[in-house]
Amino acid sequence: MAETPRTSSSAPPDTPPSGATGSPDGDPAGRLRTLSDELVELRSTLEKGGGERRIQRQHDQGKLTARERGATLLDDDSSFAEVGLLVAHDLYDGKAPGAGVVTGVGRVHGREVVVVANDATVKAGSWWPETITKILRAQEIAMRCRIPILYLVDSAGVNLPYQGGVFPGQYGAARIFYYNSIMRRYLRVPQFSAVMGPCIAGGAYLPALSDSIIMVEGTSFMGLGGPNLVKGATGQVVESEELGGARVHTEVSGVAHYRVPDDEACLAKLRELVRELPVPDTALAVPAEGPPPARDPEDLFDLLPDDHRQPYDMREVLGCILDQGALDEFQADRAREMICGTGHIDGVPVGIITNARGLVQDPRGGRPTFGGIVYTESAEKVAFFIDTMNRQRRPLLFVQ
Structure with missing residues (x-):
């Protein structure tokens, strides 16, 4: 049974952009598409x-x-x-x-x-x-x-x-x-x-x-x-x-x-x-193709700001990558500036590590933290998660 994205109040999404995605020309998606087209052209040449x-x-x-x-x-x-x-x-x-x-x-x-x-x-x-x-x-x-x-x-x-x-x-x-x-x-x-x-x-x-x-x-x-x-x-x-x-x-x-x-x-x-090579006991099975993401990957052009310093909703970004956008978040209530969890990409089980973007409020009324900065608690959370994924032999995806 497919997992559904966690959206409860205990794991609020990152602080949404408030006019922050604007670029000097007013079209961040157009700028990103231009860069993407240039990369495709460069790849074709190379x-x-x-x-x-x-x-x-x-x-x-x-x-x-x-x-x-x-x-x-x-x-x-x-x-x-x-x-x-x-x-x-x-x-x-x-x-x-x-x-x-x-x-x-x-x-x-x-x-x-x-x-x-x-x-x-x-x-x-x-x-x-x-x-x-x-x-x-x-x-x-x-x-x-x-x-x-x-x-x-x-x-x-x-x-x-x-x-x-x-x-x-x-x-x-x-x-x-x-x-x-x-x-x-x-x-x-x-x-x-x-x-x-x-x-x-x-x-x-x-x-x-x-x-x-x-x-x-x-x-x-x-x-x-x-x-x-x-x-x-x-x-x-x-x-x-x-x-x-x-x-x-x-x-x-x-x-x-x-x-x-x-x-x-x-x-x-x-x-x-x-x-003719023997298959080792440690070989990972190749899974069948999984369901599509919850959002069209083309939506990334609209979700990502032209200025990388501006905040955006990282969970929405993951919705364009993971099968059905399903993220089973790990320690969702701790060190919220770092997001860890498991999901699937084309049917392959993966672990995801990413940082929230923007200001992350503490629901207990404590001092807010900033996505992109590694604090003591977030370092402990990520280290434990990596160790867990290593034991389970899951590949890790870092979205930084």
Whole structure:
């Protein structure tokens, strides 16, 4: 039975706006819609990676793009929660959209997986300093959630002019390989690599430390140095395929485990490997789709003020997010400036932590508090709630 929003006098809504939502032009919703449209346009541009010309070049080589690979890999009905699309988009004169890597969470055969896909349309998929940050973040998600991580490799290695920002420090490129080892040796988090293009220099360690490696015949290469480096160092002329191609690594070196003819077959094999994984006891069931929110999400444009410093009703905002707008509030009578509770989003049970907006009156006649400020009582309330949600293994949504 669906829960209903708590509206009793013991849990009054936040102080409603009183003329506070006005903006200089008198149209806060219009301003927010403009910002939203700009974000949608920016996303559309960034999702094209290096642009149409480089996408066509990828196709001419018989390869799919990073996003096409991701779409082929994931279930048809799977969403893709991308992480870090805007990273580095305003750096390097706009030459590094997404830092040349696509990272996020989706589903394969109904099972949640983390995907890390090099975007070869952006500087041949080379690693920028921000690429390291995105890959590490993806690995941390896989480790914390104990879900498989899939690497779709097509990279020319480190972007040498920026290598000074790639290697140094505790969170430099070497930490990627440290996480590889931790997942493989201690956490037992499945790691599969699909090498569908070049995989050169230090970047070759990443698939080499995975549980299984798939290589595409004719287009993939894996090695610490390419033919040009070999020629420069030894004078020997050798082709890429015989130096580090799919056949060499599956028949001679034994580094790779499966050889396939093209990208489509590679991704099909990757799906097969995920399907054959045993389901851990800790896996969360994927629920059926839940009922819609109580309010149209488009109402958020009218509920949120143009000036973020102005008050608004946070419970009305949650009504646009939660299934049927139903919030079962936790400790509703204590520390009212912080709102904690449980609900569902698309059928998934979640815990919600948010702060009230504006002045919050004390029903006992005490001193009012302000939403957005963490007091001693609110800190205790939130800490206990987080601990409870952790024991119940519920994901947390922070609306700040």
